[in-house]
Amino acid sequence: MGLDISGIMVANKVKLDDYKGKAIALDGYNVLYQFLSSIRGPDGTPLQDDKGRITSHLSGALYRTASLLEMGIKPIYVFDGKPHYLKSSTLAERRARKEKAKIQWDEALAEGDMEKARTKAQQTSKLTRDMVDEAIVLLNHMGVPTLKAPEEGEAQASYMALKGDVHASGSQDFDSLLFGTPLLIRNMTLSGRRKMPRRQVYITVEPEAIDLQAALDALEISREQLVDLGILMGTDFNDGIRGIGPKKALKLVKEFGSGEEAIKEKKLDVPGFDAVRKLFLEPKVTDDYTLEWHDPQIDKIAEFMCEEYGFSRNRVDSVLGKMENAKKARSQQSLDQWF
Numbered sequence: 001m002g003l004d005i006s007g008i009m010v011a012n013k014v015k016l017d018d019y020k021g022k023a024i025a026l027d028g029y030n031v032l033y034q035f036l037s038s039i040r041g042p043d044g045t046p047l048q049d050d051k052g053r054i055t056s057h058l059s060g061a062l063y064r065t066a067s068l069l070e071m072g073i074k075p076i077y078v079f080d081g082k083p084h085y086l087k088s089s090t091l092a093e094r095r096a097r098k099e100k101a102k103i104q105w106d107e108a109l110a111e112g113d114m115e116k117a118r119t120k121a122q123q124t125s126k127l128t129r130d131m132v133d134e135a136i137v138l139l140n141h142m143g144v145p146t147l148k149a150p151e152e153g154e155a156q157a158s159y160m161a162l163k164g165d166v167h168a169s170g171s172q173d174f175d176s177l178l179f180g181t182p183l184l185i186r187n188m189t190l191s192g193r194r195k196m197p198r199r200q201v202y203i204t205v206e207p208e209a210i211d212l213q214a215a216l217d218a219l220e221i222s223r224e225q226l227v228d229l230g231i232l233m234g235t236d237f238n239d240g241i242r243g244i245g246p247k248k249a250l251k252l253v254k255e256f257g258s259g260e261e262a263i264k265e266k267k268l269d270v271p272g273f274d275a276v277r278k279l280f281l282e283p284k285v286t287d288d289y290t291l292e293w294h295d296p297q298i299d300k301i302a303e304f305m306c307e308e309y310g311f312s313r314n315r316v317d318s319v320l321g322k323m324e325n326a327k328k329a330r331s332q333q334s335l336d337q338w339f
Contacts, residue, residue, distance in 0.1 A: 002173030035060025044121020155283035228259025
């Protein structure tokens with residue numbers, strides 16, 4: 001899931017309408033995982049076609065992307081490339097957790113505990129390369145650009161925002177801030193309400209924006225110190241130090257000036273500190289991309305979703321109507337530029 005520094009970051013509630021006409025680089029893996037986790041049946045079974053292929057990611061990509069386009073937002077999906085070698089232990093831990101969750105899911109089903117079953121099922125979500133490729137085909141039919149990053153999708157999206165090629169990056173993970181995105185928008189692709197685990201309580205999920213420089217000013221630290229703070233806590237690329245959360249890590253980097261000095265003075269053990277720091281401050285990214293949005297290919301979307309993956313034509317047609325509205329809105333925006 002990445003680094004959790006929500007307790008110390010200044011986030012502002014926003015409305016997606018605020019980003020009409022803006023290009024937003026979305027962390028593609030992060031978004032598709034959300035769909036795989038949330039779009040499931042009461043017993044936790046993911047959406048599937050008649051061939052047994054999981055289609056939750058396609059359902060989410062179609063409906064949510066169409067909604068963003070209808071709002072006038074210009075999304076680009078950036079997907080992870082080859083995992084950095086420092087992420088290998090994290091990936092292994094995630095696989096182990098998914099395997100454990102699968103056993104617990106089966107046990108809950110056998111006990112007839114559907115609520116527990118669904119919760120455990122969500123923890124088993126696996127995003128495969130085939131799923132990513134399927135989503136890319138769909139997004140291209142929708143006229144939305146996609147990009148495979150050299151390594152971390154969040155790093156690439158953040159780089160694009162730093163260059164000014166996009167207005168912001170969109171992700172649930174705070175790692176984007178460590179990678180330097182000037183503006184992070186969270187909750188862009190989540191539904192408006194979310195049920196709390198094991199409780200009959202729902203919370204409202206609203207989009208929020210974090211301005212990196214404003215957040216750093218409020219904390220009275222630099223981006224380099226923010227990276228050090230994250231490393232002391234532990235990231236996807238290192239284990240961090242047991243017992244150190246965001247507030248304690250913040251105190252350490254402010255007291256000693258850097259994570260390196262804090263480690264030295266407090267005699268802390270943080271293997272690979274320099275390598276992880278460099279990964280965040282000098283990530284592997286590319287300039288080889290083109291940001292072009294095209295009119296949706298309505299017939300191809302319908303064929304892909306309905307004929308290839310068995311989606312309801314009535315439901316898909318309702319989404320295609322949104323895309324037609326988005327197309328008309330873009331045409332009007334272009335016309336308005338002449339006056």
